[in-house]
Amino acid sequence: MITSFYMPTRIVSGSGALATLGTLARDLKMSRVLVVSDPVISAQGFHADALAALSEAGITVSRFDECGIDARCSHIDDQGERVRRDRIDGVVCIGGGSVMCTGKGIAIVATNQKPMAECTGVGQFDRKALPMIMVPTTAGSGSEVSQWTIVKDEVRHLKLLGGGPLSFPDAAILDPVTLRSLPMHVAALPAVDALTHGVEAYLSGIASPLTDAVALAAVRLQAASLRASINSDDDRARENNLVASCMANIACGNARLGHGHALSLPLEGHLDLPHPYGVGVLLPHVVTFNLAVLPAKVRPLAEALEVETAGLSRQEMISACADAIRALYADIGFPTRFTPGQLPRDRVREMAQRAVPGLYAGIAAKDFDPASANDRTLIASPAARKMTVRQAEEIFGLCVA
Ligand SMILES: [Fe+2]
Structure with a gap:
């Protein structure tokens, strides 16, 4: 490639x-x-x-x-x-x-x-x-x-x-x-977005050794500094977090973004959900979904997320990655589910269909008819693993409280 x-x-x-x-x-x-x-x-x-x-x-x-x-x-x-x-x-x-x-x-x-x-x-x-x-x-x-x-x-x-x-x-x-002037609940939102950028770059099907190196370093720095940068008055942690979010975007700017961003897009456009909520709530599920086809990437990502990997099977490490992200969310006050108001259950199928054109379609997406997507239609995404509308619907379903 x-x-x-x-x-x-x-x-x-x-x-x-x-x-x-x-x-x-x-x-x-x-x-x-x-x-x-x-x-x-x-x-x-x-x-x-x-x-x-x-x-x-x-x-x-x-x-x-x-x-x-x-x-x-x-x-x-x-x-x-x-x-x-x-x-x-x-x-x-x-x-x-x-x-x-x-x-x-x-x-x-x-x-x-x-x-x-x-x-x-x-x-x-x-x-x-x-x-x-x-x-x-x-x-x-x-x-x-x-x-x-x-x-x-x-x-x-x-x-x-x-x-x-x-x-x-x-x-x-x-x-x-x-x-310095950012309240905690405000600072947590973009920080989660940045975490998704680093992780999704690493899970991309067009990732390279260059993007992997930057993405993993970004995730490692974020995992180490995010709690202190939000929950305390630590200027050094804030500086690390700024650099980490910048690195995460350098990685995803080259390896592109995956299912978290593709699936979040219709929620933001049609349900007015703020971007970090969409991508952040989806992230643990996106990690589990994609790591299933990236066996060599499981341990490095787990270690970047500060998971103690000794003695864990690959499947246990995958679960531990998602758990580590959820634990981080808990510590910075970020949710792991959408409220019914943010994503009503009766709109889950429609949102999965609307996600089909993907993040990079631009204005061409206006011509897409969501009703034309069936269970097997693929979501356009550079992510390592292909995702169907049916799978997207299942992930959305897991995310609704
Ligand atoms: Fe983003």
Whole structure:
């Protein structure tokens, strides 16, 4: 199998790294930037420090602070037009996954001059996005090093992924100061998303020794630092968790994501379930399902998840991997099941059918008729093991409380 590994984003990390923002922007020839954020983050002291660093570097700042839970196509299209009109030449994102996906979308539509929905799918645009600097304020999505943006098409109720080599961020600044203001219940959500990125990259059918090395190191670092980064005031653990989530996305950016993300997509689009709940609740089941066909990967993953493997059979190690993830969830206050309100039982079959186009279909998914999927229809996914609609339905069933 031919594989490639591509990671062009410059990563500046460590306590105090945010102070380099102005210099980085100048290095990228930015003179007028759009700073993208949300109402909570834009009120934080580190956000003001970031704006000051840009101004001190002689850079003119415009702002869009209205990002919400999802990156919305309408916001992206409006701001892309604004960027073109005002001759803005760079985008700086300060926030979590939805902020970075919004800013990445703006940078894409600004140069490609077509609506965001038409830029979704794999490599569906021809021009390099505007230069981007990402400042993640959660240890989670890894969007700061990802070519992909995940957006919500509010009209069609679809969550859509888009991107390609032309939409990698140019620089990412990982500074633990940005995580200090996060309440525990907020910090746990993106942390779980990051864990799914590392694990799903490792379980991918297009994983390589390169992606496996980064994915396992990410899972190991997350398993070791996640509890302390969320439950205590430990800046070192927060920094480790930021680096781990970044590594997890470098791995899944190259090995791609599996059933957790494919099955979560219809829940997010049609039931408005926040992304980390969808992928996180599914993860233990996805691990069990895929490890069944990856015997050589069982022990390394178990050990990365801090399972004591001595004396365990392979099957016991597989179960222990899922248990270790559930134990981690319990310690950081994350659920292991969907509530009936999040996923009603009478919509389980429909959600399994809607998952068929997979994560990477983009706007082409709008033409898919879920009623056309039967028990044996496969869910499109690069995961190591093929999953049918029937199997997806069974997994959803196990996840509903
Ligand atoms: Fe994710």
